[in-house]
Amino acid sequence: MDLAQNILEIIENxxxxxxxxxxxxxxxxxxxIRDCVRQLEGDGTICKxxxxxxxxxxxxxFVYAIIEITVSLERETGYNVxxxxxxKFPEVxxxxxxxxxxxxxxxxxxxxxxQVAFFVAEKIAxxxxxxxTATHFVLKTYKEDGVILHETEHAERLPIVx
Amino acid sequence: xxxxxxxxxRLLHRRQMRVSDTVQSVPPSGIxxxxxxxxxxxxxxxxGVGEPDFVTPWHIRESCIHALEQGHTSYTSNQxxxxxxxxxxxxxxxxxxxxxxxxxxxxxxxxxxxxIDLAMRAILNRGDEVIISEPCYxxxxxxxxxxxxxxxxxxxxxxxxxxxxxxxxEEKITEKTRAIMINYPNNPTGxxxxxxxxxxxxxxxxxxxxxVISDEIYDKLTYDGKHxxxxxxxxxxxxxxxxxGFSKSHAMTGLRVGYALGSxxxxxxxxxxxxxxxxxxxxxxxxxxxxxxxxxxxxxxRMVREYDRRRHLIINGFNKIGLDCFWGKGAFxxxxxxxxxxxxxxEFAERLMLEKRVAVVPGNVFGDSGAGFLRCxxxxxxxxxxxALARIGEFVESxxxxxx
Numbered sequence: 001m002d003l004a005q006n007i008l009e010i011i012e013n014x015x016x017x018x019x020x021x022x023x024x025x026x027x028x029x030x031x032x033i034r035d036c037v038r039q040l041e042g043d044g045t046i047c048k049x050x051x052x053x054x055x056x057x058x059x060x061x062f063v064y065a066i067i068e069i070t071v072s073l074e075r076e077t078g079y080n081v082x083x084x085x086x087x088k089f090p091e092v093x094x095x096x097x098x099x100x101x102x103x104x105x106x107x108x109x110x111x112x113x114x115q116v117a118f119f120v121a122e123k124i125a126x127x128x129x130x131x132x133t134a135t136h137f138v139l140k141t142y143k144e145d146g147v148i149l150h151e152t153e154h155a156e157r158l159p160i161v162x
Numbered sequence: 163x164x165x166x167x168x169x170x171x172r173l174l175h176r177r178q179m180r181v182s183d184t185v186q187s188v189p190p191s192g193i194x195x196x197x198x199x200x201x202x203x204x205x206x207x208x209x210g211v212g213e214p215d216f217v218t219p220w221h222i223r224e225s226c227i228h229a230l231e232q233g234h235t236s237y238t239s240n241q242x243x244x245x246x247x248x249x250x251x252x253x254x255x256x257x258x259x260x261x262x263x264x265x266x267x268x269x270x271x272x273x274x275x276x277x278i279d280l281a282m283r284a285i286l287n288r289g290d291e292v293i294i295s296e297p298c299y300x301x302x303x304x305x306x307x308x309x310x311x312x313x314x315x316x317x318x319x320x321x322x323x324x325x326x327x328x329x330x331x332e333e334k335i336t337e338k339t340r341a342i343m344i345n346y347p348n349n350p351t352g353x354x355x356x357x358x359x360x361x362x363x364x365x366x367x368x369x370x371x372x373x374v375i376s377d378e379i380y381d382k383l384t385y386d387g388k389h390x391x392x393x394x395x396x397x398x399x400x401x402x403x404x405x406x407g408f409s410k411s412h413a414m415t416g417l418r419v420g421y422a423l424g425s426x427x428x429x430x431x432x433x434x435x436x437x438x439x440x441x442x443x444x445x446x447x448x449x450x451x452x453x454x455x456x457x458x459x460x461x462x463x464r465m466v467r468e469y470d471r472r473r474h475l476i477i478n479g480f481n482k483i484g485l486d487c488f489w490g491k492g493a494f495x496x497x498x499x500x501x502x503x504x505x506x507x508x509e510f511a512e513r514l515m516l517e518k519r520v521a522v523v524p525g526n527v528f529g530d531s532g533a534g535f536l537r538c539x540x541x542x543x544x545x546x547x548x549x550a551l552a553r554i555g556e557f558v559e560s561x562x563x564x565x566x
Contacts, residue, residue, distance in 0.1 A: 001467055009467065024478050025471035025544075155217045159200040159521050160193060160210035 003028060004036055008045070011037075015049035054149050056141070062109045064093075064138040065116045068102035071129045079103065082129040091119050102134070113137060188304045192527035196511065200521045207550045209538040210521035212349060214413035214494070216541075218450075219461040222412060225453035226446050234445055240437040242270020242421070243448045249455045250421055258394045266426035269433050270451075272443045274379050274405045274420040275301055277432070281375055281403050281422065282309035284431035290340040292375075295326035297525060297532035299349045299377070312338070317531035320488055320499065324353035328362035335366075341373040342366070347380035347389070350528045350537035351497045352473075352490020357390040364395040373428070374402045379420070380493040382411035382462060385470045387491065393423065400425045410494075411462050412454040417447040469494050472540040472547055479551035480538075483558055494541040497525065501534045503561060511536060517560075518553040 006026050010017060022033045040046045055061035071082050079097055083104060087095045094107040106124070110116035117135065125133050141149060200206050217223075229235075241247065247264035254260040262268055271277035278301065286292070288310040294302050296315040306313040314334050318324045331342060342363065346355045367374050376392035393402040407420025420443075422432060436442075454462075473496070480487035480498040487498035500510045507524030514520050525532030540547060 001470075006467070006471075010471070024475050027474040027478070153217065157208070157211055157213065157215070158197070159206055159208040160197040160523065 003032070004040060004045075007033065007036055008040065011046070011049075015051075052144050052147050054141070054144075060111075062111065063113050063116055064141070065108050065110075065113075065120070066136045066138065067106040067108055067120055067124065068098075068134045068136070069104045069106065069124065070101075070131045070133075071103050072131050074129065082127060085127065086124065089119075089123060091116075091123075184307060184310070188307055191300050193300060193523060196515065196521065196523065199512070199515055203515065203519060206515070206519045206521050207542070207546050207553070208521040209540070209542055209547070209550055210523050211539050211541065212495075213415040214410065214465065214541045215543060216413040216465050218413050218417070219454075219458060221457050221461070222414065222450045222453050226417075226450050229446050229449040234449060236445060238270075238442045238445050238448055240442055241265075241268070241433055242443055243445075243452070246270055246448050246452050246455075247421075249452055250423075253455055254391075254423070258391045260391065260393055260399060262423050263426070267423060267429050269422045269429050269436060270443045270448060271407075271420050271422055271436065272440050273409065273418045274377060274407045275305075276418075276436075276440060277405050277420055277422040278302070278375065278377065279305050279308070280432040280435050281405075281424075281428070282306055282311060283435050284428055285340055285373055285403075286311040287340075289338060291336060291338040292341045292343055293331055293334050293339060293372075294343045295331075295345070296530070297324075297348075297350055297528035297535075298343075298345060300527060302343055302345075303529075306343075311340070314339070315529055315531075317529070318351075318353070319531060324348060324351040324488065324490075324497075325355050325359050326363070327359075328366045331363065331366055335370055335372075339370065339372060341375050343375040343377070344392070345377040345379075347378075347384055347490075347492020349380065349493055350495050350523070350525060350532060351488065351535075352493045352495045353488075354384055354387070354389070354490070354492040356387065357395075360390055360392055361395055364392070364398050367401055368397060372401070374398065375405070376402055377405045379405065379407055379410055381406060383466060383469060383494060384492045385466075385473060389492070403428055408451050408454050411466075412458050413465065414447070414450065414454065417444070417450055419443050419447040419451045469540065472542075472544060475544060476538065476540045476547050476551065479547070480554075483551065483555045485536075485554070485558065494539055496538045496540055497535050498538065499535050503558060505561070507532070507534055507536055514554065514557050518557045520550045520553050520557075 003026060007022060010022055010025060019030050019033050023030045083095055086092055091108050091110060092106050093109050096105045098105045108116050108119060110119060120133055120135055124130060247268040250268055251262050251264040254262055282305050286309045289312060291312045291314050292306045293314050293316055296317055303313040316326055316330045316334055318326050326344060346353065374392055381389045393399045393404045403422060403424040405422055408414040422429060476496045477487045477489060480496060485498040485500055487496055490497060500507060503510060507526050511522050511524040514522060523537040525535030525537055
């Protein structure tokens with residue numbers, strides 16, 4: 001496998017891993033790994049090192065909602081203008097252009113359902129290109145970005161087998 | 163009084179006679195003792211297991227559940243589900259340009275181990291010899307003996323990267339020799355053999371008209387270079403009984419499903435034994451195998467990439483500790499030498515287990531040529547591998563002589 005791809009797969013699952021361990025996993029030198037990571041960071045392939053948190057375990061956690069938006073397109077500017085504008089709100093955690101009944105899907109985070117609902121009503125629904133919004137509050141997250149949050153599976157193995 | 167003593171001795175004699183001479187002649191697996199020892203201890207980190215630490219990919223497990231819901235729990239045809247045989251034929255056509263007739267040249271077995279047993283019973287007459295490259299998986303030698311054959315082992319060595327050579331095989335050939343048995347990528351060494359190396363074996367097989375039994379269960383777990391399927395070598399499709407399965411590539415050990423490919427006379431003979439003993443491989447597992455072949459590539463490749471990382475981690479780790487470790491290019495075993503410690507592999511493994519709670523398998527369990535080595539599986543989590551290496555390092559330091 002290509003070294004950069006190998007590093008990306010390792011780091012995506014474990015951003016805290018240190019350079020020397022990546023080196024020993026890939027059979028490369030520390031220097032090679034450092035150079036490669038630096039390049040991937042520099043060209044924007046690695047955008048950010050993030051953590052998956054189960055906010056339900058925290059008092060005063062967050063409320064999440066998925067918002068589906070239908071937009072009217074202006075000539076020539078396409079979806080990008082409205083998507084960029086929506087992306088600038090810190091309450092908005094993700095913005096995706098989607099196929100199907102709606103055009104854009106957002107994830108919005110707030111401190112309460114009321115706060116999220118008012119944010120959508122005041123800041124998103126009022127944008128001139130937005131024709132309609134549909135808000136779906138998240139009641140429980142089972143799996144986030146490939147990670148099962150309440151894993152119950154524990155497969156037992158015999159310690160020694162031929 | 164005298165009479166009763168006679169009765170007792172007659173009884174004892176009869177007790178001994180109840181087990182056949184053949185079975186009595188085979189010693190119990192050398193792994194057994196370590197297994198019992200490991201079970202008694204707590205907090206053991208195991209590098210002793212010949213199975214993936216991954217759970218069977220969910221799409222495969224889900225297909226088992228669906229099969230059960232649909233009530234597919236009856237016998238299948240003796241040879242195995244036609245869809246599975248066709249899927250296997252398609253795989254070999256695509257991957258190796260090999261054409262096997264799913265009706266006559268493919269048999270679904272309850273794992274490769276059953277298949278090898280069938281092959282031995284199908285081809286051997288009493289006293290026929292099978293040349294087995296060694297160190298080897300623990301079942302090969304007993305399987306030949308149980309089938310009435312005579313195992314003749316050929317040692318491989320680290321000097322030749324644990325590859326078996328045509329020369330060494332040729333030295334062992336007699337008029338009794340019926341077959342050559344090989345297993346690359348190899349359990350326990352992790353060795354692989356390239357196309358050129360294998361072609362030399364094929365030439366010997368052709369010259370002496372020998373059947374080649376090739377256990378390629380680890381073929382997908384080849385990290386550097388490309389695996390060569392023995393049947394794909396010139397003229398070998400009719401002379402080879404090829405074994406493969408899903409246990410290692412798709413983490414399906416407990417589902418017990420594998421297959422044998424070969425010419426119709428041998429597969430037919432194996433099917434005859436199979437139909438009178440096993441009847442068929444478990445139906446749920448056969449359905450799982452179909453799903454593994456149709457939808458399993460991405461998950462399999464993900465696991466293989468992770469094994470490759472662990473391979474680097476563990477082999478580098480052993481070399482740093484000072485236990486010279488051979489760079490095996492396949493399977494999921496590291497095979498470090500402990501010759502420098504002055505201990506036998508048995509001693510080393512037993513003390514390591516008792517003193518540091520790390521389970522490994524002494525190499526001599528796999529034959530005399532494995533003496534002085536340990537088989538350490540890297541189908542264990544990275545954290546376990548790191549912790550095991552740290553403990554092994556401490557153990558080596560703590561021994562009186564250190565490393566000579």
